[in-house]
Amino acid sequence: MDFSNFNSAEQAHMTKIIEKKQMQDFLKMYANIVEKCFTTCCNDFTSKALSSKEDACVANCTEKWLKHSERVGARFAEFNAEQASQ
Amino acid sequence: MVVHNVEPTPKPPPARVSGVKTVLRYTGIPPSWLDKRPKLPSRNWLIFLTASATILGYGVYDRRECKRIQDEYIEKVQSLSEDPLNPLDVSRKVTVYGAKWPGDEDHQQALKYFRKYVKPILVAAAVDFDMYSGKKLGDIATRIAEDVRLRRRLDAGIDEDPIQKKVLPTYMDPEERRKRELEGGIVLIGRPTFKEFMAGLKKGWSSGLQKVDGEEILAQELEDDHYFDEVDDDMLAPASKLSYSPIFTMSSQALQQKRATPEDTTPDVAPPQSIPQLPPLLLVPFSNRIGFTQIPIMIWEWFNKRRLVQSGAEAAYSLVLANSRPISVPSGVPSTSEPSEQLLSDSTSSAEHPTEASPPSDLGDLDFDLDKERLFKKSLYKIPEEVEQARKEYYEKLPARLATARALARGTREWTKDEVENPPPTEVELRAERMKREQEWRFNVASWNRVKGDTPVEWDERFRDALRVFSKPPSDASPAPSSEQ
Numbered sequence: 001m002d003f004s005n006f007n008s009a010e011q012a013h014m015t016k017i018i019e020k021k022q023m024q025d026f027l028k029m030y031a032n033i034v035e036k037c038f039t040t041c042c043n044d045f046t047s048k049a050l051s052s053k054e055d056a057c058v059a060n061c062t063e064k065w066l067k068h069s070e071r072v073g074a075r076f077a078e079f080n081a082e083q084a085s086q
Numbered sequence: 087m088v089v090h091n092v093e094p095t096p097k098p099p100p101a102r103v104s105g106v107k108t109v110l111r112y113t114g115i116p117p118s119w120l121d122k123r124p125k126l127p128s129r130n131w132l133i134f135l136t137a138s139a140t141i142l143g144y145g146v147y148d149r150r151e152c153k154r155i156q157d158e159y160i161e162k163v164q165s166l167s168e169d170p171l172n173p174l175d176v177s178r179k180v181t182v183y184g185a186k187w188p189g190d191e192d193h194q195q196a197l198k199y200f201r202k203y204v205k206p207i208l209v210a211a212a213v214d215f216d217m218y219s220g221k222k223l224g225d226i227a228t229r230i231a232e233d234v235r236l237r238r239r240l241d242a243g244i245d246e247d248p249i250q251k252k253v254l255p256t257y258m259d260p261e262e263r264r265k266r267e268l269e270g271g272i273v274l275i276g277r278p279t280f281k282e283f284m285a286g287l288k289k290g291w292s293s294g295l296q297k298v299d300g301e302e303i304l305a306q307e308l309e310d311d312h313y314f315d316e317v318d319d320d321m322l323a324p325a326s327k328l329s330y331s332p333i334f335t336m337s338s339q340a341l342q343q344k345r346a347t348p349e350d351t352t353p354d355v356a357p358p359q360s361i362p363q364l365p366p367l368l369l370v371p372f373s374n375r376i377g378f379t380q381i382p383i384m385i386w387e388w389f390n391k392r393r394l395v396q397s398g399a400e401a402a403y404s405l406v407l408a409n410s411r412p413i414s415v416p417s418g419v420p421s422t423s424e425p426s427e428q429l430l431s432d433s434t435s436s437a438e439h440p441t442e443a444s445p446p447s448d449l450g451d452l453d454f455d456l457d458k459e460r461l462f463k464k465s466l467y468k469i470p471e472e473v474e475q476a477r478k479e480y481y482e483k484l485p486a487r488l489a490t491a492r493a494l495a496r497g498t499r500e501w502t503k504d505e506v507e508n509p510p511p512t513e514v515e516l517r518a519e520r521m522k523r524e525q526e527w528r529f530n531v532a533s534w535n536r537v538k539g540d541t542p543v544e545w546d547e548r549f550r551d552a553l554r555v556f557s558k559p560p561s562d563a564s565p566a567p568s569s570e571q
Binding site: 067068070071074077078080081082084085 | 173174248250251253254255256
């Protein structure tokens, strides 16, 4: 998509836009992880501190989310490649 | 005068109440109910209740057994799905082919059987699958032949993976893909699928590497027929005759140019002597009853679905455990005739009815599910005849339509009112229609002849080392958790 605009000024502009979008996506993903893992793992507000169980739960949640995101991305890329090569 | 009995008959002593009645008589229940004896319902009621209870009970028993059997097999394989897998890894994958059962309008029946009886076990064991259905008879064979051809081209280095696939993080080069395929498997539902599969395999491994355009070949054949020849008409002036033949040649040239594919510069390679190992085959028995007279049997089968569940689950279990053995076919089996003719040829053998008492064949694995072939409708055996009939009728009507088309195109005759509203097909359209019909007829007849009851399964000696079949695992085998990388 980038290289169809051969003009270098436009390219710089496009890269800036894409960078901004990537940053936004990253932050969105972060916000999603925090929300999902919090609602799943922390349900006991009788104490302020994070218990070790909750800690482990959060660690698993983050890791699984990232792995899941990676796998979905891989499948999506495969699908796109299939469509493009047809 | 009425004589009153002075002494009334003494009342019988009050009956002794015993047991539950002593308590129940104060509850408000009508006392006559407390004295009733239990009684069987009437004869008709008994008949009705027995009949319905039997039927219902048998149905409920069958469904519960189905559930129990399926759960038993699912439990056996569940542990395999718990293995961890890296995000960019892929699980084991099998390919499922389900051809159309001859005579059935619904081509999905084989795959429905797969989805209902085999798939739950595969899903529980986390085995991935790709399903391909044959929309008409012969589709699976063409698909397999094409796949084999493309695979051969890839292996020979003629074709390459497209660049979009190579840049993917999950890209696997051909050797890895092959290894992964061999770990997977091929699932064939029913004997027609098996026949089509073997036919396609044979064709793929016995033909050249170039893409064969069936239309071109057919067009060449049809040119030799004289249906579209110019008719020597006295009314035509010689000069106009000359001017019309270029149109004749131009139209056929134009058609050929449309069909022309880019130059195929692949060298003409002879088919190889030995075939590389193929993924193991899972032969799933499947039958499809069609017809009004089959309805009582269908009802009985509906009450006995546990047998289907058992056979489907067993097949899936043997696939999950990957217990395979080389295909066992006795050594004297002849290789069947040249397949490249068979897939497109129009072998108009006379309608052979299925032999009622076929000699007991002993072809080992090639006899898979042989007894189900007698379920094919007898009317299907008339397909070659019917096609011949249709062809004859078509060619009888063709000259008239051709003459009309030509006359209208040349302007030798005025358009009638009907023709203005519904324009009859032009010559080009007639040619195209004829081509399409010939293709259909030949394809249908060839596919039916391949699948019908008297045709044996295609076999080639090269397959002996290349084919393996999933077999029932020994009863003490249990799915060991495989260590995925």
